[in-house]
Amino acid sequence: MATSADSRSVRQDVAVAVAVGALWFLTVSVASGWDYWHPLWITSYWWAGVWLVMTLTFRRLAPGVAFWATSVVYPVTYLGLVQGSGLQSDFHVLPLLVASFAVTRAAAVPVWLAGPVSVGSIVVLEAGLGGFSVLLQDGDVLAVSTHPSHALLLATLASAATVLGTLFQRLAATSASLAQRNLELEALQDLRAREAVRFERTRIARELHDVVAHHVSAIVVRAQAADHVGDTDPEAYATPCGGSRRPVVRLSTRCVRWCGCCGTITPVRST
Structure with a gap:
């Protein structure tokens, strides 16, 4: 160039x-x-x-x-x-x-x-x-x-x-020096922007992991409780399984809000 x-x-x-x-x-x-x-x-x-x-x-x-x-x-x-x-x-x-x-x-x-x-x-x-x-007096x-x-x-x-x-x-x-400094500042600004995006993604992923783990654990506990009482009282399935819909609804809502996909993901609604 x-x-x-x-x-x-x-x-x-x-x-x-x-x-x-x-x-x-x-x-x-x-x-x-x-x-x-x-x-x-x-x-x-x-x-x-x-x-x-x-x-x-x-x-x-x-x-x-x-x-x-x-x-x-x-x-x-x-x-x-x-x-x-x-x-x-x-x-x-x-x-x-x-x-x-x-x-x-x-x-x-x-x-x-x-x-x-x-x-x-x-x-x-x-x-x-x-x-x-040329004067020859006292030198040339x-x-x-x-x-x-x-x-x-x-x-x-x-x-x-x-x-x-x-x-x-x-x-x-x-x-030229000012132009070089401007290029360096632009590169630094771009680097900081990328770092901020990566930090935000890491934070969202960490919170999403914690929430998913919490709600999945709640669903598993309720399902195990239903299996435990289901043999003696079949009507008891309704209470633990019905209560498990609430964690699913909250989990779906938070995922939609964090991921910004409200137009493509429909949250689960309680019935």
Whole structure:
């Protein structure tokens, strides 16, 4: 059953990735024909769409691999396509945001590691190769020459994606725990109900046994008394045998009441 659920999740992820990819590429194709939109590096838009489809496809199948590939390979190849000029559009950080959310949602990478890695990848994309200068004074120091507020905004988005993934993962774990406890409570309630039914049946059977034994004993005693006096006084049969009808009537009535068969068993009536 778990395998079936996993297969269904993978099919859903592939369908979503294909739909998003088709929308992305269609939008870029249409926009590229406009007279007022001429990006310097159109290939960066196609490449970002490819990685967005990849991260959506593997967000539950292999979130850890998708995260590390997106955090390391994507910025390097992206900067190679744009010749190190940096981020061409804010939409191009979507693959990193999706990968960061997915990896913390699946708890494949801890949030304290996924957050800085994601922020670092976005800073690299934002600054580009030309945005870093190596200072040889007091060691190698990388200084980012990019707009601080914009870089801070993108870094905040990356951090928010990792935090949201962690929150969703904890909510899912809590929901699963509550569902498991609910199943346990239902099983316990069913067990107690069965125990109560069995106890009631045992009680009724015990009382029925006692009553039947008592009345049968009374019938036997009366029958023996009739046999004892019957040889000398045949008319005496009427008294003990007639009195034995009362235990039979009471026995029949109690059996009908306990067994709940009033529609199928007719109590013996005294005549």
